[in-house]
Amino acid sequence: MATIINSARDAAQALEAASDVLGAGFPVAIPTETVYGLAADATSAQAVSRIYECKGRPRFNPLIAHMADLAMAERHVVFDPVSRTLAEHFWPGPLTLILPLKTDSDVHALCTAGLDTLGVRVPQGFAGSLIAHFKKPLAAPSANTSGAISPTTAAHVEADLGDKLTLILDGGACAVGLESTILKVEDGVIHLLRPGGLDVAEIEAATGLTAQRPASAGAIIEAPGMLASHYAPVARVRLNAADVRADEALIRFGGTPLPGESAARLVLDLSPTGNLREAAANLFGYMKRADASGARAIAFGPIPAHGLGEAIRDRLERASAPRPSSAPRS
Template sequence: MTAQPPGTETEHLTADAAGLDRAAALLAAGGLVAIPTETVYGLAVDARDDEAVARLYHAKGRPTFNPLIVHVADTEQASALVAMPPEAVRLAQDFWPGALTLVLPIRPDSGISPLVTAGLATLGVRVPAHPVARDLLRRTGPLAAPSANPSGQVSPTRASHVLEGLSGRIAAVVDGGASTVGVESTIVGVLPDPVLLRAGGIPSEALEACLGMGLFVGGEAGQPISPGQLASHYAPKGAVRLNAAAAEPGETMLGFGDVPGDLTLSASGDLVEAAANLFARLHELNRMGAERIAVAPVPETGLGRAINDRLRRAAAPR
């Protein structure tokens, strides 16, 4: 199986009506199209097309036991795919559209390819906030869309990042500018009690305030029940050392706040800025040829939890 015919050139589409019409046509034909979202760029396929989903796994080199998130235009589209208990409805009302994925029981008549769920009885769904993504979803219906990068490597926050990793392997990329959030969505399972499965673009404190309860953290053992649970993930080419006060000889320093570096996530210590910059900085380190990377400490609060989660997985043994 090949993701695209050999020698295929990846189309670079503009985020206007003509570009989105072309993207929708490619998706309807089973093509793989990278699309902008506010978190990171996603590699989209028709979530109901078994062959297209299989090509997506192949293009990314992603293990098929790792389930995919399905993006939808609104809560009505989501409700046709999954059962939504009261806690899920409350979270959707407060945080959709936005950087929240809900893992919920899949409806038997959803029509979603079983490859999307990795054979599980649950499905992760999200309504993205990016206007380009939602405009496309209104044209196409549900799209399975993991991050648009080779599996385990740095997630893309610009169209150029997508092309660095997947040019010639996918049909097109829709250029919607830089992602504003910069880290993937927060994932909460409601099965039936709410469980935090992945830290992400919405701080857990905000979710807990909405629910009026603390969130149990789970889902790390055994088969993943949502994306982002593999130990080694989001990795740059160089080895990563965390919580470094300064660089050692031969290391390239990624700073934060008062700890300076060759590059910095945020010189002012702003976690929102750091999240938006995280994957772009890791791509820059790749382009610099950094073989050993030291990363300054980042506070384990708010968006810092999501940043540290990605950094720990980037530093994990490969």
């Protein structure tokens, strides 16, 4: 089982221990403001391969390279004016930019899944300090089995991947609770590849540009989180529920009860006051609790489409997508 170090209380010990494991070519689970990441040296083929192996992640699904700051990112990717404005405005923070990879970058090709672009992000807090201390970018997808619910606490990581890791850093619950928003700028146009922890309205306000959504599902996988089925619990997921059926767990929003919920396996409210930021922070943890209840299905009440509701609904739609290789509880 993995050793767990409290990175909030013992930051110096956590930095040294993590750097030792990373330097040996092995992944470390680290806290970020979005979700816990499975971090490894982005310049090492062996280290990046171990991320894919540990998660069971398909290798056509690219990884985000996390940087200490904008200066480190500039050594690996080419910034256009709009992307630079976004980076200067929102980094460190829950924003990933897909940018052309420089020919002299030493980020390994396994991170890009054969693309000529690289997703880059500068995380807040301890993760950024670790990258600066390690002096190399870290590839760090969510620290969970591929396709499953993302972890927002160290306990989530330990329960899923604890027997595959040597070190987990515990920084407490993630403040944002959703993966980063992913953007790609082409010819001055902002394309939203994945809604996430940064509200699109803030992006549009900072740039004066309207973010374009994908025309349809099934686009080329050029960023994480674009697979149709993702973030999935074992139980079947039912969206926009108007009532609760037998043997279901309920996750609702806004403090509004649903008919039949008195007989539910479990009732959770993402935010009784209707706060979408609170709802985003609670989403994955509540999904794990509902899944652990043993319910045949998890019913979700309606979620607003505005603000961070767009990212929450994106995660739920992918969680409810068909999963050919697995079956719901019977």
